[in-house]
Amino acid sequence: MSGKGGVGKSLIATTMALLLARDKFRVGLFDVDFTSPTTHVVLNAGGLKPIEEKGIVPPEVYGLKYMSLAFYLGGRALPLRGQELTNILLETLAYTIWGKLDALIVDMPPGISDLMLDMLKYVRRAEYLIVTTPSKMAFETVRKLIMLLKDLGAPVLGVIENMRFSDTEHIKREVETLGERYLGGIGYDMRLEESLGRLDNLLNTRFAAEVGAILRKIVYLKT
Amino acid sequence: MSGKGGVGKSLIATTMALLLARDKFRVGLFDVDFTSPTTHVVLNAGGLKPIEEKGIVPPEVYGLKYMSLAFYLGGRALPLRGQELTNILLETLAYTIWGKLDALIVDMPPGISDLMLDMLKYVRRAEYLIVTTPSKMAFETVRKLIMLLKDLGAPVLGVIENMRFSDTEHIKREVETLGERYLGGIGYDMRLEESLGRLDNLLNTRFAAEVGAILRKIVYLKT
Amino acid sequence: MHEWALAEAIISAVSDVAEREKLREVNSVVVVIGELQQVDRNILRFAIEQLKQGKLAGAKFIIRTERAVFTCRACGYKWPFRGTNLPEEVREIIHFIPETSHAYVRCPACGSPDFDLSGGRGVWIASVRGEG
Amino acid sequence: MHEWALAEAIISAVSDVAEREKLREVNSVVVVIGELQQVDRNILRFAIEQLKQGKLAGAKFIIRTERAVFTCRACGYKWPFRGTNLPEEVREIIHFIPETSHAYVRCPACGSPDFDLSGGRGVWIASVRGEG
Ligand SMILES: Nc1ncnc2c1ncn2[C@@H]1O[C@H](COP(=O)(O)OP(=O)(O)O)[C@@H](O)[C@H]1O
Ligand SMILES: Nc1ncnc2c1ncn2[C@@H]1O[C@H](COP(=O)(O)OP(=O)(O)O)[C@@H](O)[C@H]1O
Ligand SMILES: [Mg+2]
Ligand SMILES: [Mg+2]
Ligand SMILES: [Mg+2]
Ligand SMILES: [Mg+2]
Ligand code: NI
Ligand code: NI
Ligand SMILES: [Zn+2]
Ligand SMILES: [Zn+2]
Numbered sequence: 001m002s003g004k005g006g007v008g009k010s011l012i013a014t015t016m017a018l019l020l021a022r023d024k025f026r027v028g029l030f031d032v033d034f035t036s037p038t039t040h041v042v043l044n045a046g047g048l049k050p051i052e053e054k055g056i057v058p059p060e061v062y063g064l065k066y067m068s069l070a071f072y073l074g075g076r077a078l079p080l081r082g083q084e085l086t087n088i089l090l091e092t093l094a095y096t097i098w099g100k101l102d103a104l105i106v107d108m109p110p111g112i113s114d115l116m117l118d119m120l121k122y123v124r125r126a127e128y129l130i131v132t133t134p135s136k137m138a139f140e141t142v143r144k145l146i147m148l149l150k151d152l153g154a155p156v157l158g159v160i161e162n163m164r165f166s167d168t169e170h171i172k173r174e175v176e177t178l179g180e181r182y183l184g185g186i187g188y189d190m191r192l193e194e195s196l197g198r199l200d201n202l203l204n205t206r207f208a209a210e211v212g213a214i215l216r217k218i219v220y221l222k223t
Numbered sequence: 224m225s226g227k228g229g230v231g232k233s234l235i236a237t238t239m240a241l242l243l244a245r246d247k248f249r250v251g252l253f254d255v256d257f258t259s260p261t262t263h264v265v266l267n268a269g270g271l272k273p274i275e276e277k278g279i280v281p282p283e284v285y286g287l288k289y290m291s292l293a294f295y296l297g298g299r300a301l302p303l304r305g306q307e308l309t310n311i312l313l314e315t316l317a318y319t320i321w322g323k324l325d326a327l328i329v330d331m332p333p334g335i336s337d338l339m340l341d342m343l344k345y346v347r348r349a350e351y352l353i354v355t356t357p358s359k360m361a362f363e364t365v366r367k368l369i370m371l372l373k374d375l376g377a378p379v380l381g382v383i384e385n386m387r388f389s390d391t392e393h394i395k396r397e398v399e400t401l402g403e404r405y406l407g408g409i410g411y412d413m414r415l416e417e418s419l420g421r422l423d424n425l426l427n428t429r430f431a432a433e434v435g436a437i438l439r440k441i442v443y444l445k446t
Numbered sequence: 447m448h449e450w451a452l453a454e455a456i457i458s459a460v461s462d463v464a465e466r467e468k469l470r471e472v473n474s475v476v477v478v479i480g481e482l483q484q485v486d487r488n489i490l491r492f493a494i495e496q497l498k499q500g501k502l503a504g505a506k507f508i509i510r511t512e513r514a515v516f517t518c519r520a521c522g523y524k525w526p527f528r529g530t531n532l533p534e535e536v537r538e539i540i541h542f543i544p545e546t547s548h549a550y551v552r553c554p555a556c557g558s559p560d561f562d563l564s565g566g567r568g569v570w571i572a573s574v575r576g577e578g
Numbered sequence: 579m580h581e582w583a584l585a586e587a588i589i590s591a592v593s594d595v596a597e598r599e600k601l602r603e604v605n606s607v608v609v610v611i612g613e614l615q616q617v618d619r620n621i622l623r624f625a626i627e628q629l630k631q632g633k634l635a636g637a638k639f640i641i642r643t644e645r646a647v648f649t650c651r652a653c654g655y656k657w658p659f660r661g662t663n664l665p666e667e668v669r670e671i672i673h674f675i676p677e678t679s680h681a682y683v684r685c686p687a688c689g690s691p692d693f694d695l696s697g698g699r700g701v702w703i704a705s706v707r708g709e710g
Contacts (some may be wrong), residue, residue, distance in 0.1 A: 003259050003300070005228010005333040010360065035335040036364040052542065054448060069546070072539045076549040077226070077367035079335045079559045082305020084545045091543055108331045110228040112258040112302045117692045121652050136419050137233065141259040144300035152689060165413065187341050190388065196359050275674065277580060292678070295671045299681040302691045307677045340560045346518050375557060411655055 002131045003145035004138045005110030008162035008186070009131050013107040014042040017213045018203060021063035025102040028058065032119075033109035034088050035080050040070040044197035055097045062199050067096050082114035089118050112145060120154060127155045129218070130180075133163045134171055146178050157218055158183035183217055186210040213215035225354045226368035228333030229360045231352050231385035231409070232410045236330040237265040241426060244286035248325040251281065254291035256332035256425045257311050258303050261295040267420035285422050290319050305337035306396055312341050335368060343377060350378045352441070353403075356386045357394055369401050381406035406440055409433040451487055455492035457502060460574055462576065464501050469576035472505040476573045480512045480540050482566040505576070514544070514566025516551065523555035526543065527566060584701065585625035588690055589634060592706055601708035604637040608705045612644045613659065614673050614698040637708070646676070646698025648683065655687035659698060699702050 002009050010033065017029040031039040040046040043061050050071055051057040058067040067076065069088070080088070098104060106126070109115055119126050128149055132142040142159070149156050158181035161171045165188050175182040186207060195201040202208055225232050233256065252264040263269040266284050273294055274280040281290040283289040292301065292311070303311070321327060329349070332338055342349050351372055355365040364375040365382070372379050381404035384394045388411050409430060418424040425431060456477055464472050479485050487509055494507050514527035530551060532540070540547045544563050553561055588609055596604050611617050619641055626639050646659035662683055664672070672679045676695050685693055 006230060006356075006361070007228075008697070018329040033334075034505060036333065036367075038360045038363055041360050041363050056542075069543070070541065071547050073549045075367065078546065078549045079340055079371065080548055081337050081340060082308070084548070085305070085336070088543060088545050091545075095542075102321055110259065111256075112300055113308070113336075114304050115259055117302055117304060117651075121690070121692060133229075135416055137261045137264050138229070139265050144259075144298065148300040148302065148691070152691070193358055206540070250666075279674075292675070295675065295678050296681050301678065301681045303677060303680055304692070305679070311675060311677050318674075340519075343558070344560060371559070374552070375559070 001108040001116065001128055001145070002138070003110065003112050003116075003141040004132065007131045007133050007138050007142075009110075010038045010107050011042060011192070011207075012131055012160065012162065012186070012211055013105050013192070014039045015202065015208050016215050017064050017066075017103075017105045018062055018199060019208065019212050020103060020105075022065075022166070022203065026065075026100060027063075028065040028067070028098045028101050028104040029107065030092075030104060031070070031093070031107045032089065032115055033107060034069050034085055034115075035078055036109065036216065037068045037070045039066075039107055040068050041200070042196055044188055046070045046075070055095045057097050063147045065098060065101070068093065074081060086118050089115060090122065093122070112141075112148065120152065129157045129183075130159045131162055132171060134161060134165070134168060136170050139171060139174065143178065144174075145175065146180055156180055157221075160214055161185040163188045181221075184210070184214045186214070224333035224339065224351055224368070225361070226333065226335050226339075226364040227355065230354045230356050230361050230365075231416055232333075233261045233330050234265060234415070234430075235354055235385065235409070236385065237262045238425065238431050239438050240287050240326075240328045240331045241285055241324060241422060242431065242435050242438055243328075245426065247286075249288075249323060250286075251288040251290070251321045251324050251327040252330065253315075253319070253327060254293070255312065255338055256330060257292050257308055257338075258301050259332065260291045260293045262289075263291050265419055265425070266422070268292045269298070271412055278318045279315070280320050288324070289314065308337045309341050312338060313345070316345070319358050335371065336366075343375060350380050352380045352406075353382045355382060355389070357384060357391060362394060362397065364372060366397065366401065369398075369403055371432055373402065379403055380444075383437055384408040386411045393404060404444075407433070407437045409437070448492045449489040452485065453490055453497050456494060456569075456571065457497050459571055460502060460505070461500070463571070463574045464576060466549055467574070467576075467578065469501065469574075469578050472502050472574060472576035474506045474508060474573075474575045475502075476508045476510060477569065477572065478510045478512050479569050479570045480514065480566040482544050483569055484541050484552075486567065501576070502545055503525050512568075513563055516547075516553070517562045517564065518553040518556060519560045519562060521553060521556040521557035523553055525554055527563070535539065581621040582625045584617065585622055585629050586625060586704065588639075588701075589629050590636070591703055592634060593632070595703070595706045596708060597662035599706070599708075599710065601633065601706075601710050604634050604706060604708040606638045606705075606707045607634075607703065608640045608642060610642045610644050610704045611644065612698040612700050612703055614646050615674055615701060617701065633708070638700050642704065644697055644700075647696055648679075648685070649694045649696065650685040650688060650690055651692045651694060653685060653688040655685055655707060657686055659695070 017027050020027040031037040045061045048059040058065040132138050159175045160183050164185045172182040189207040192207050240250050245248040254260040270286045271282040283287040355361045380446045382398045383406050387408045412430040415430050517524045536550050548559050649656045668682050680691050
């Protein structure tokens, strides 16, 4: 999560899920950005349909179990108020049959609002991975989010700095001043756009390699 | 607005407001991204305090009347549920004394949720300016938003394509296929970051020049 | 929904009521199912008939449906889910996740996508009648 | 708030009630003000004393405060706004836009920022007594 939009949350979440699945981990990816889901664009999976049988069985994409409202919307916008976001979260959490997983990666919407409060309230085992860009405008919100999560005692895995253009260290310093782990930077990758929806290409980008390095660090830290 | 985060809504909204104010229009800027306001970073105005006197008198920054919750938060995160977003919108709309304005520019949060529904419901005179980037991931959401606004008969001024790296025309074509006006592109500007918070610098960037060209087109279309 | 498990739960709840109310025999039971609840009423009816025994053996089970209603937040207009003209596929999606109706339904009076969908969810026992 | 305008509105509302209830004389009036409502009670009291006349000339105006209460959405705990230990500057901000409390207040029981703030807004007349 990030609080801020457009920092690469969805792309990083999806790439991490794909990398874990390739390494034979049992992994789920759940797109919780209900009004504006995008992970299906990365996975080219908007046309899939989950099987409904005593609940929702998420379809498998490239070895990962994948759930998104995009399956149900046929390309339509889904305007929702906060209480409805909460209802959908609880319904989909209750009905989706993930089975045994090593990790469930949840792609959060921007903003510090209903779904974030609901994750804190209902999903007590969640751990938070925070994404920022080097820009002041992104970090303004990310700083506040980090302070909030610390204040609430929520477990933060660390902070990723995405879309770097140069070798500045100011975000690293800021993150460490806040007492959190700087997990690493990911460069702006001009080839990324053409790889969206093409999973083999995507996993061969410099972006995926950098996400992979951060992912190994996280897995290492957790074991 | 955009539906999508990180496409440049806040930066474009603020720059447009500044350009109008420089040209002696009476203009207000209202940051409605209540949980994650950022326009004060562009304006370097987080430390201002509005005067409270039979309502809130918004402070003037560079000739524009400016209102943001950032004034009240001392750098803290403000986690809010949907109903609270609505309450704040109605309270601040009721109490803020904008005076006579030629234009009130409202910077919207990402997502298609409470505040967008409230604008449609309560602010009937609003006209919508839509921002996207060339990326599939942004346009996925923007396409849906455009279709929704058309469906609802809401007045759309047009679509701006921000952060262009190359001269592709696919977004222009998509926008025109949807029956909306493509207002123009804005290139990715490497010098922008260092201009945040420095208004004279900001108004001298290539970015501001491109925003200005689009703004003139909008003003021309409306007169 | 798991109609057999639901039938068992209904039978057991009715037995508890019969016990509490000291009924010798239960004559009739009204079960209400929200219309958005995914329950196959035929399977449920069949399962109940198979499972009922003891004090409940002779009871008549009446299954009612609670309607779901939309209320527009923009203009206040109310209209029934049932009356909405939607393709079968979309009805199924809305049955499953009622909030997805915001992608498919508009207020017939004012065109708004901003409405409440209330009622039509859950399963409960509305009444148990018998001889004490 | 505009205390003088508010006083006028109160006097006029009470006169309406006296008319409707056919009171010859009003003895006492209870006005309730939400504690988050920005009203200077001294100015309001003074303005009412200056403006009251006719049937209301001898009426005693009692001004009560409705307390604002927080209710935690995570654990259900309730606590009063009044009791919260906040700097004066922050109290003013919360008076002005009550939702900003989510930046400054945490549930004393569980630490959550996810709570409801209810009551404490608005102004109304709770009772009018007199002789008919
Ligand atoms: N490292 C990167 N290099 C180039 N483009 C990127 C990179 N990370 C993200 N993007 C692009 O940035 C945009 C926002 O990414 P997205 O994952 O949708 O962000 P979020 O989920 O935070 O809103 C997308 O167009 C995506 O393709
Ligand atoms: N044309 C541009 N060139 C370079 N950076 C840009 C451009 N437009 C926006 N940005 C940067 O992109 C980020 C997102 O912009 P912002 O205005 O906060 O988007 P939004 O309000 O849509 O979330 C910011 O860091 C901003 O400085
Ligand atoms: Mg996203
Ligand atoms: Mg989704
Ligand atoms: Mg913004
Ligand atoms: Mg704000
Ligand atoms: Ni079933
Ligand atoms: Ni006053
Ligand atoms: Zn309506
Ligand atoms: Zn609590």
